[in-house]
Amino acid sequence: MQRFITLLLFLFAFGSLISAQQLSDDQVIQYVKEAQRQGKTQKQMTTELAAKGVTAEQVERIKSKYQNQQQQEDKKNNFSFSSRQRKQGVETPLATQDKRKATTGADAEEGEELLTEQNKDTELPENQIFGHNIFTNSNLTFEPNVNMATPTNYKLGPGDEVIIDVWGVSENSIRQTISPEGSILVSNIGPVYLSGMTVKEANSYLQREFAKIYSGIAGARPSSQVKLTLGQIRSIQISIMGEVTVPGTYTLSSFSSVFHALYRAGGVNRIGSLRSIKVVRSGRTVADLDVYDFILKGKMKDDVRLQEGDVIIVNPYDCLVKITGKAKRPMFYEMKNTESISTLLKYAGGFAGDAYKKAVRLIRKSGQEHQVFNIDEMDYSVFKLADGDQVMVDSVLERFENRVEIKGAVFRPGLYQVDGDVNTVKRLIQKAEGLRGDAFMNRAVIYRENEDLSREVLQVNLRALMQGTLPDIPLQRNDVLYIAGLTDLKEEGTLTIHGEVGAPGTYLYADNMSVEDLILQAGGLLEAASTARIDVTRRIKDPKNAQYNKTVGKTFSFEFKDGYLVGDSAFFQLKPFDEVYVRRSPAYRTQQNVSVNGEVLFAGTYALSKKNERLSDLIGKAGGVTPDAYVKGARLIRKMTEEEHKRQEDLLKLAQKSGKDSIAADVLEAPDTYVVGIDLQKALGRPNSSDDLVLREGDVLFVPEFINTVKISGEVMYPNTVLYQKDKGLKYYLEQAGGYSEKAKKRSAYVVHLNGTVAQLKGNSANDIEPGSEIVIPTKEEGKKMTLAQTISIGTSIASLASVITSLIYLLK
Structure with a gap:
């Protein structure tokens, strides 16, 4: 592979030797498709493309085009996958996690579409319907507890396993399952019909029946006892109809309640009601559940236990209202026709802390146009809501009813309320713990906002006001009193020290500060510091001068001894923005x-x-x-x-x-x-x-020790190290290395001596070659060559071409 890449680099480095017409991008792609069809390897395709004049830039361009197309394909596939995932998200939790058995058909598909539509709103909490997620929460399944004690009001039925224990003088244990006919078979008694009885009724009935064969059970003081308990409970089939995600017939535990059945059905859909869920048994409504009572009050009394053949009916909602704005839980709420805004606010958790509570705004669709109602606080409990109403709770205004503020040179600046105690400038200053010592007494400022929202500034002679020679000034709402401090009215002074001190830098100025004080604050003099000369430079300041001055600054030089300035300079005081320079002693030297x-x-x-x-x-x-x-x-x-x-x-x-x-x-x-x-x-x-x-x-x-060898390196046939010969020149040592190579630059040979000096070898070179030297034969230049950056760039592009080809074929199929 390395030899293959080297060959490609050679082809591109000497591209002038290849006379071929460069292919276009489309031709490259067509070539790749045809080569793939013919079964050519990536190595063959890469070699032929290089021979056809395909450049590194063209490869990068095709690669970039491929990557852009691939990203678009990925986005499309991800969108399709997300859509399938959202759709399957209805089936998986219901079919796999809940393990329910439900009929499928048009109703199920409609439920999936409704749930998918409902899931779109999960990104915006204010668009959710309160309570609709209770039956889709995996942590709240309402699954019955099969390990609890047998309820005395549980009705027995076919499929229930009963355990009858007799103890006392007579002992026996019977474990049977109630037959489809509703009975169990007891020896010496025959069929005992228990179906339809509660556990309490069954125990009384068995007391009478077992008294026929056990004499100790009857009487005022029985010597034997009999008790029925449940073993394995039966399954029941119920139907869930109406506005649920997946309506159908479900097989559940006989301990199951309405809430668990609704969970198995995926909860109510977008238009399903949580306020009126009916349980129909033998054609008669036996329960009408309000889920809000459970969510808001924790009431479970209406969550009735289901029986065989029960039908749960979820009707569409009657009234759906949305509350927005500064409520604690803004979203949709299902309301009953008799409920008011006061009830809606209670469902929404009440007002938020920054809500305007004295009135709310309501938008109602009258069937023809929209209507706006402004409901005052006193009407919250009597104003009835209608379907489609939207209630908006505004926020409080961004202003204060009774605020004044004091800033600046007082001990407790901040906001204060305007009342009987604080209603004038003097009383406000007293409330703020009085003036600081640096307060500017000649002038204070009141920034006032008028009723028309215009602003004005009032000047106050603070000294006269505090001395009582000026009448006190009344305050108005939103007044801001600013009392400047003397330090606020002038630039903060600093001092800077440079040179041989422990911590050179900038420090705050203080009155009566001397050079010694600043040096002490800066960590003292270092060992290298010169005490013979310490310089201080000072700014030129003359604010009343109206003429140009060429003088940049003043410089003062002092002698320092035993931590103090010497002579007349002992009483020299620093001024703001002075800079002190501590020089390095010219006689100070560190070890080298x-x-x-x-x-x-x-x-x-x-x-x-x-x-x-x-x-x-x-x-x-x-x-x-x-x-x-x-x-x-x-x-x-x-x-x-x-x-x-x-x-x-x-x-x-x-x-x-x-x-x-x-x-x-x-x-x-x-x-x-x-x-x-x-x-x-x-x-x-x-x-x-x-x-x-x-x-x-x-x-x-x-x-070093004496070294009697000479090294020959560079463009020779066999780089070598040989013994030093005193009178031998370059020719001798080249023979020891097999002579020049083809790329040797013969006239530029040089020798590097052991002491680091370099000499060029010309003519009689015997005297230039010494023990321990290294003879170097450089490489000759061969015309115009590519730079290292160009070579590496082309090599990287060609090496990546082989990996791109297969992806291009897959993309273009």
């Missing part, structure tokens, strides 16, 4: 370390003693080199400074902007170190010369 490793007597880390310390000085500190040292091959590794890092990043950015090979520039990372080409042999021979390099912090000098 360099390292020497390899063939020296005392390898390790050494501190520089002076700024211009050199290689020879470092070797001297390390005790000199060992006899095994190859001094000429020593190399120096230097740590890149921040400035050099910045210069390297700028070069990378220029490489990216050039556009020649952006990918290479992206992945290239600037190293933290680099090799400096040195000649330690000359440096030791001539100390302090130009060959004796000046060291800097972080330098690492490595003195």
